[in-house]
Amino acid sequence: MPPSPRPLGVAPAPASYSLNLFPRRRCLPARHAVSMAASHAHDAHFLRRAADVADRSAGLASPHPNFGCVIARPQLETDDVEAWVVGEGYLYSQGTPCAELLAAEEAGEHARGATAYLNLEPDDCYGNSTAVSSLVQAGVTRVVVGLRHPLKHLRGKAIQLLRHQGIQVDVVGEDLQSKLFKEALGSCLIVNAPLLYRAAFHVPFSVLKYAMTADGKIAASTGHASWVSGKASRGRVFELRGRSDAIIVGGNTVRLDTFTCVVDPRLTARHVKGGHVPVRIVMSQSFNLPEEANLWNVHDAYTIVATQRGARRDLQKKLAMKGVEVVEFEMLNPRDVMSYCYDRGYLSVLWECGGTLAASAISARVIHKVYAFFAPKIIGGVNAPTPVGELGMKQMTQAIDLIDVSYEQVDRDMLMSGFLQPIPDLSPVIPSVDEIPSVDPEVSPYETNIISFYKTWDTFGAFANFSPHPISLPDENGDCFTWPTVEHYYQAHKFVSVDNPQARDIVQEIKQARSPEEAARIGRTRQRELPELIGSPRKLM
Numbered sequence: 293m294p295p296s297p298r299p300l301g302v303a304p305a306p307a308s309y310s311l312n313l314f315p316r317r318r319c320l321p322a323r324h325a326v327s328m329a330a331s332h333a334h335d336a337h338f339l340r341r342a343a344d345v346a347d348r349s350a351g352l353a354s355p356h357p358n359f360g361c362v363i364a365r366p367q368l369e370t371d372d373v374e375a376w377v378v379g380e381g382y383l384y385s386q387g388t389p390c391a392e393l394l395a396a397e398e399a400g401e402h403a404r405g406a407t408a409y410l411n412l413e414p415d416d417c418y419g420n421s422t423a424v425s426s427l428v429q430a431g432v433t434r435v436v437v438g439l440r441h442p443l444k445h446l447r448g449k450a451i452q453l454l455r456h457q458g459i460q461v462d463v464v465g466e467d468l469q470s471k472l473f474k475e476a477l478g479s480c481l482i483v484n485a486p487l488l489y490r491a492a493f494h495v496p497f498s499v500l501k502y503a504m505t506a507d508g509k510i511a512a513s514t515g516h517a518s519w520v521s522g523k524a525s526r527g528r529v530f531e532l533r534g535r536s537d538a539i540i541v542g543g544n545t546v547r548l549d550t551f552t553c554v555v556d557p558r559l560t561a562r563h564v565k566g567g568h569v570p571v572r573i574v575m576s577q578s579f580n581l582p583e584e585a586n587l588w589n590v591h592d593a594y595t596i597v598a599t600q601r602g603a604r605r606d607l608q609k610k611l612a613m614k615g616v617e618v619v620e621f622e623m624l625n626p627r628d629v630m631s632y633c634y635d636r637g638y639l640s641v642l643w644e645c646g647g648t649l650a651a652s653a654i655s656a657r658v659i660h661k662v663y664a665f666f667a668p669k670i671i672g673g674v675n676a677p678t679p680v681g682e683l684g685m686k687q688m689t690q691a692i693d694l695i696d697v698s699y700e701q702v703d704r705d706m707l708m709s710g711f712l713q714p715i716p717d718l719s720p721v722i723p724s725v726d727e728i729p730s731v732d733p734e735v736s737p738y739e740t741n742i743i744s745f746y747k748t749w750d751t752f753g754a755f756a757n758f759s760p761h762p763i764s765l766p767d768e769n770g771d772c773f774t775w776p777t778v779e780h781y782y783q784a785h786k787f788v789s790v791d792n793p794q795a796r797d798i799v800q801e802i803k804q805a806r807s808p809e810e811a812a813r814i815g816r817t818r819q820r821e822l823p824e825l826i827g828s829p830r831k832l833m
């Protein structure tokens with residue numbers, strides 16, 4: 293059970309907290325300082341920086357939002373505002389210290405009288421008020437917030453707590469109206485676009501990515517496609533995969549890439565070792581898929597095949613034997629697959645399919661953003677495939693205009709990205725559990741006694757495995773051990789009952805994992821690699 297919430301204002305003394313006798317930078321007393329409140333340009337600059345800092349956890353913190361905190365105070369002796377920053381931090385991943393605590397630790401004494409910039413209102417959910425108490429403890433006197441939390445049962449709580457503690461809180465769009473904040477607000481929206489889309493539309497944030505030649509093809513007429521874009525662009529694709537919970541490819545791409553291109557797709561984020569490993573999803577109505585393919589090697593990454601009910605049950609069994617998960621749909625379509633991904637808790641999905649499936653997904657309005665890599669090459673081919681198939685549009689005036697378009701050169705290629713649908717504003721009303729009867733009169737009062745949770749941010753998310761709450765339990769020798777999260781405990785106990793040095797090493801490795809997602813990744817990977825080390829379930833407690 294999570295520890296009782298700390299009384300506000302009594303955050304753990306930051307580990308590195310100490311009176312700094314030799315301040316890195318001479319801070320003038322507040323009375324001489326330029327008033328930050330009067331300087332919207334500086335507020336906007338540091339808020340934009342907080343969003344950039346938050347982006348470092350993209351893909352790692354999922355399904356948590358990406359949080360960044362920048363603590364800054366004016367220093368008249370320099371007009372280099374970057375020198376005003378005395379501390380910053382970001383939520384690395386679920387179950388790791390919050391951005392505010394890390395920034396306060398780095399700022400130390402310099403946080404006193406300073407301003408903290410937050411891209412998103414902290415989700416001090418389930419009574420864990422570390423983010424707020426860290427800022428109070430650090431002596432921050434003002435907080436600038438980019439966005440209120442999108443989830444209704446969290447929205448406004450941390451802001452209220454901060455104000456109760458006498459801290460001035462300015463929220464962009466409410467207390468700060470200047471147009472100077474337009475760009476900074478855009479950064480705050482983009483860095484958490486996945487959460488905002490998911491909260492508003494009840495489907496994961498979906499990005500369509502393709503590489504296209506200058507004459508508009510994504511492959512040769514034979515289907516051969518390696519490679520359209522250059523190595524640097526494909527490196528950017530690995531980064532995009534690293535911030536996605538799932539990657540979707542169509543059945544025909546798997547067939548053509550495996551049979552004709554010898555690419556034999558892997559769809560892994562290979563730019564960093566030990567980074568986030570997205571799930572791979574193949575959408576195939578026919579299940580007419582190769583028996584052997586890299587995608588079926590679940591040691592690389594978990595793979596799901598979404599197919600039509602009853603398709604090729606023989607082949608389904610063969611792939612299931614390899615560890616591939618097969619999910620049948622009555623009518624396989626992008627909308628139902630996205631609803632399924634929503635239920636599995638995915639925040640962000642990268643579509644790397646060909647034009648046929650891309651057209652189906654765009655028509656189903658499940659694609660929110662497009663990344664198009666343009667390669668300076670010509671391939672020709674009357675039948676060469678293009679990025680998007682049939683949308684039923686007969687006039688150019690029907691074309692879908694991208695919004696918030698960006699252009700970036702990536703080595704010899706050009707990357708254009710833009711949104712198909714605007715990022716939703718923060719009005720999504722997510723009924724909290726106790727509101728369900730008013731939302732759904734069918735739900736009898738008795739049923740509302742049933743608590744439901746899945747993600748750590750849900751109303752009762754503190755009970756979720758990934759919830760950042762340590763648990764202390766006696767180990768097999770009866771000695772008490774504190775596990776960082778329930779997920780750490782669960783993954784380790786797959787190996788605890790086997791008397792084997794390798795199993796013991798794996799338990800230690802899991803104990804040291806920096807986050808519940810890393811613990812889960814280690815446990816699942818070792819389970820696939822060394823199934824013989826999985827102990828028989830025994831009475832643990």
Ligand SMILES: NC(=O)C1=CN([C@@H]2O[C@H](COP(=O)(O)OP(=O)(O)OC[C@H]3O[C@@H](n4cnc5c(N)ncnc54)[C@H](OP(=O)(O)O)[C@@H]3O)[C@@H](O)[C@H]2O)C=CC1
Pocket residue numbers: 501502503504509510511514515516517520541542543544545546548549575576577578579580624625626644645646647648649650652677681
């Ligand atoms: N350059 C690039 O960035 C990329 C290039 N490519 C290239 O594109 C080519 C393949 O493109 P394409 O033929 O369009 O194949 P797709 O990747 O779009 O796959 C189409 C297949 O998706 C499956 N599917 C499942 N549900 C649906 C649905 N609701 N609507 C439509 N299809 C659905 C069907 O599989 P089934 O037939 O099994 O039932 C269908 O045949 C290949 O040459 C590949 O190399 C592909 C991706 C990226």
Ligand SMILES: Nc1c(N[C@@H]2O[C@H](COP(=O)(O)O)[C@@H](O)[C@H]2O)[nH]c(=O)[nH]c1=O
Pocket residue numbers: 502503517518519520521525526529541545549555556557558559560644645665
């Ligand atoms: N040909 C092509 C792409 N093709 C996409 O990348 C997949 C192969 O990725 P991987 O298995 O990780 O190497 C392939 O199945 C298809 O979805 N992508 C690109 O960025 N540029 C390219 O030129």
